[in-house]
Amino acid sequence: MAGIDFNSEKPIFQQLSEGLEDAILVGAFPEEAQIPSITEFSVQYKINPATALKGVNLLVEENVIYKKRGLGMFVAEGAVEKLRKKRRESFCGRFVCSMVQEAKRLGISEEELSQMVKKSYKEQSGSEPGKEG
Amino acid sequence: MGISVEQVAKRFHTVQALKGISFHLEKQKIYGLLGRNGAGKSTLLNVMTTRIFPELGKVLIDEKDPFTQEEALSQVFLAGEQNCYPEGMRVREAFRWSKVFFPGFDADYAKRLGESFGLPEKTKIRSLSTGYASIFKLVTALSVNTPYVLLDEPVLGLDANHRELFYRLLLEKYAQHPFTVVISTHLIEEIASLLEEVLILKEGKLLCQEPVEELLSRGYTVSGNTCLVEQYVQGRQVLGTDQIGGLCSAYVLGAVDPESLPEGLELSRLDLQKLFIQMTS
Numbered sequence: 278m279a280g281i282d283f284n285s286e287k288p289i290f291q292q293l294s295e296g297l298e299d300a301i302l303v304g305a306f307p308e309e310a311q312i313p314s315i316t317e318f319s320v321q322y323k324i325n326p327a328t329a330l331k332g333v334n335l336l337v338e339e340n341v342i343y344k345k346r347g348l349g350m351f352v353a354e355g356a357v358e359k360l361r362k363k364r365r366e367s368f369c370g371r372f373v374c375s376m377v378q379e380a381k382r383l384g385i386s387e388e389e390l391s392q393m394v395k396k397s398y399k400e401q402s403g404s405e406p407g408k409e410g
Numbered sequence: 411m412g413i414s415v416e417q418v419a420k421r422f423h424t425v426q427a428l429k430g431i432s433f434h435l436e437k438q439k440i441y442g443l444l445g446r447n448g449a450g451k452s453t454l455l456n457v458m459t460t461r462i463f464p465e466l467g468k469v470l471i472d473e474k475d476p477f478t479q480e481e482a483l484s485q486v487f488l489a490g491e492q493n494c495y496p497e498g499m500r501v502r503e504a505f506r507w508s509k510v511f512f513p514g515f516d517a518d519y520a521k522r523l524g525e526s527f528g529l530p531e532k533t534k535i536r537s538l539s540t541g542y543a544s545i546f547k548l549v550t551a552l553s554v555n556t557p558y559v560l561l562d563e564p565v566l567g568l569d570a571n572h573r574e575l576f577y578r579l580l581l582e583k584y585a586q587h588p589f590t591v592v593i594s595t596h597l598i599e600e601i602a603s604l605l606e607e608v609l610i611l612k613e614g615k616l617l618c619q620e621p622v623e624e625l626l627s628r629g630y631t632v633s634g635n636t637c638l639v640e641q642y643v644q645g646r647q648v649l650g651t652d653q654i655g656g657l658c659s660a661y662v663l664g665a666v667d668p669e670s671l672p673e674g675l676e677l678s679r680l681d682l683q684k685l686f687i688q689m690t691s
Binding site for chain 1: 439440574577578581582584585586599602603604605606622623626627630666673677678679681
C-alpha cells in the first residue's frame with residue numbers, strides 16, 4: 278500500500294480506505310485473506326487508531342471488508358468485483374474529464390488524444406493485472 | 411470520568427498565565443495541547459498534576475480533587491520540564507523507585523524501551539544529554555501504566571530517528587492499553603496525524619478544543635497565480651496568505667466546492683501547523 282500524503286486535500290481516513298481498495302484490486306489482499314489490524318495500520322502510517330478505524334469502516338459499510346469477532350478483519354468474497362464496479366462508475370469523473378481538460382489546455386485535439394490512448398493501450402497490453410474476467 | 415478543568419486561573423507576579431480555563435478530557439483519547447511560547451501550556455499541565463496551585467478554579471480527575479485526594483493524583487503521570495528524581499540517581503535506580511510511586515510501573519518494559527533507544531542504564535540522571543534526559547522521561551511515561559499521561563514537550567532534543575521511534579511506541583502502547591495522552595509540543599506537523607483532538611491555548615485562554623479532522627475540514631488552501639487567488643478569495647473568509655514570487659497560497663475558511671474553482675488554481679488541505687500559526691499570531 279502507498280503511504281499517506283499528509284498534505285493532500287483528502288482526509289487521512291479516506292486515503293487509507295482508498296489505499297486499501299487499491300491493494301485489494303491488485304490482489305495484494307486476496308478475497309477471504311486477512312488484512313492488517315487497526316493497530317498495525319496505526320503504527321505503520323503513524324496515524325491515530327480512531328482515524329485508521331474510520332478508514333477501514335468505510336469499507337466495512339460497503340461490505341468489502343468484514344470483521345470476525347476476535348479473529349480480525351478479512352476481505353469479503355466478491356470484494357474485487359464490487360470495487361471494480363464502484364471505480365468504473367467514478368472513472369469518467371476522476372480521470373477522463375480531467376484528462377480532457379488538461380488536453381484542451383495544451384491544445385491537444387480529440388483525434389490526437391484518442392491516438393495517444395490507443396498507443397498507450399497497445400504498450401500496456403498483456404501487462405495489465407486487472408484484465409476483464 | 412476523565413479530567414475536568416474548571417475555570418482555572420493562575421498569576422505569576424504580574425503575569426496572568428492562565429485566565430480562567432475550562433475543558434474536559436475524555437478517557438482513552440490522544441490530545442494535542444498547542445500554544446505558542448508563554449501561552450500557558452506548562453503551567454496548565456503543572457496545575458493538573460498539583461505541582462502548581464491554581465488561584466481560582468479546580469481540577470477533577472475522575473471526579474476527585476487531586477489536591478485533597480491522593481488516589482486521584484496517582485492516576486496521572488506528568489513528564490514535565492522538571493526532573494523529579496534526585497539528580498545523583500542512576501537511570502536503573504530511578505526505574506526501581508518509579509515502581510514505588512506508581513504501582514503499575516512495568517520495569518521490564520521500561521528496560522526494553524530504554525535499550526531500544528540506547529538509554530544508558532548506569533548513567534546518573536544529571537549526566538544525561540538533553541536528548542537522553544527526554545528519552546528517560548518518555549520511557550518512564552510509557553511504562554507507568556496510569557490512565558492519564560501528560561507529556562510536556564516530549565521530543566525535546568530528540569533526533570529524527572528517536573522521534574519516529576517514540577511515535578511508533580506510543581501508538582503501539584496506546585493500542586494495547588488505551589490511555590489518555592496529552593502532548594504539548596511545538597512540532598505540530600510531525601504529530602498532527604497522531605492526535606484525535608487538539609486544544610489550542612492563546613495568552614492563557616483556551617482558543618478551541620476540537621477533533622483534528624473537524625478543525626482541518628473547516629477550511630482549505632488554494633494556491634496558484636496571485637491574481638487568480640486574489641480574485642477567488644474575494645468575498646470569502648481568509649485566514650491568511652503566503653506569497654512567493656507570483657505564486658500565492660490562501661488559507662480559506664468554509665466548505666470546499668471544487669466545481670467553482672477556476673482553472674489554474676490548486677486545492678489542498680489546510681495543515682494543522684499553518685492553521686495554528688494563523689489562529690495564534
